[in-house]
Amino acid sequence: MIRRFYKDVSLGQQPGGFQVLLDGRGVKTVAGAAQVVPTRALAEALAAEWRDQGEKIDPASLPLRDMADYAIDIVVAERAGVVRGLLAYAETDTLCYRADPDEPLHARQQEVWEPLLARFEAALGIQLVRVSGIVHRPQPAESLAKLEARLCALDPFALAGVEAMTKLATSLVTALAALDAVHEQEPLALWRAACLEEEWQAELWGRDAEAEQRRARREADFLRACAFARLARS
Numbered sequence: 001m002i003r004r005f006y007k008d009v010s011l012g013q014q015p016g017g018f019q020v021l022l023d024g025r026g027v028k029t030v031a032g033a034a035q036v037v038p039t040r041a042l043a044e045a046l047a048a049e050w051r052d053q054g055e056k057i058d059p060a061s062l063p064l065r066d067m068a069d070y071a072i073d074i075v076v077a078e079r080a081g082v083v084r085g086l087l088a089y090a091e092t093d094t095l096c097y098r099a100d101p102d103e104p105l106h107a108r109q110q111e112v113w114e115p116l117l118a119r120f121e122a123a124l125g126i127q128l129v130r131v132s133g134i135v136h137r138p139q140p141a142e143s144l145a146k147l148e149a150r151l152c153a154l155d156p157f158a159l160a161g162v163e164a165m166t167k168l169a170t171s172l173v174t175a176l177a178a179l180d181a182v183h184e185q186e187p188l189a190l191w192r193a194a195c196l197e198e199e200w201q202a203e204l205w206g207r208d209a210e211a212e213q214r215r216a217r218r219e220a221d222f223l224r225a226c227a228f229a230r231l232a233r234s
Helices: 040-051 063-075 079-091 104-124 141-152 156-169 172-179 186-194 196-205 209-232
Strands: 009-014 017-022
Touching (some): 017 040, 040 063, 040 209, 063 156, 063 209, 079 141, 079 156, 079 172, 104 186, 104 196, 141 172, 156 172, 156 186, 156 209, 172 186, 186 196, 186 209, 196 209
């Protein structure tokens, strides 16, 4: 930790968006670029992190700053690579891979996942293959092309948030559905649906305190990444 070196936190409007100012000086990314974000709402959230610091700055308490740095320093330069990586998750999306039909877990997956997946498909006009077991089956090229177009339409900040959510949920469907959620509680419900298999195992074999803590941290990270992406589009 380093000692807090500023008193005043404010916002400045810049070409392309808004920047947090510490005693009038603009915050920069790790790579030295101006940390300009596309919306005032996201800039206000970043400013709140800086205002909440005590006498010493705790880097771990600045997660939105880190995500903004990643969007500017990495995603802007490597957008095509980020999109390719996300499409790989679409090929093995958690919501598409089910237990064998004669297993009790399959019925739970059908009950929870199928409505989510069907709504997602209808919204994007695509069809995704459901797979029982672990043998990979490719997704339709037309569906992947539409998913690619959807990802390419996102700005680097929303794309950074979607990437973080996708990795946490191992589901691109979950991440994009959370990004477009209408109701405030929908992202949490989507996250918990993606964790269905973990919850199933916990119900069968009992809950492990460390595993529950890890899942709680991942849940918080997912919701934070979702908030970051949605604020970037406000």
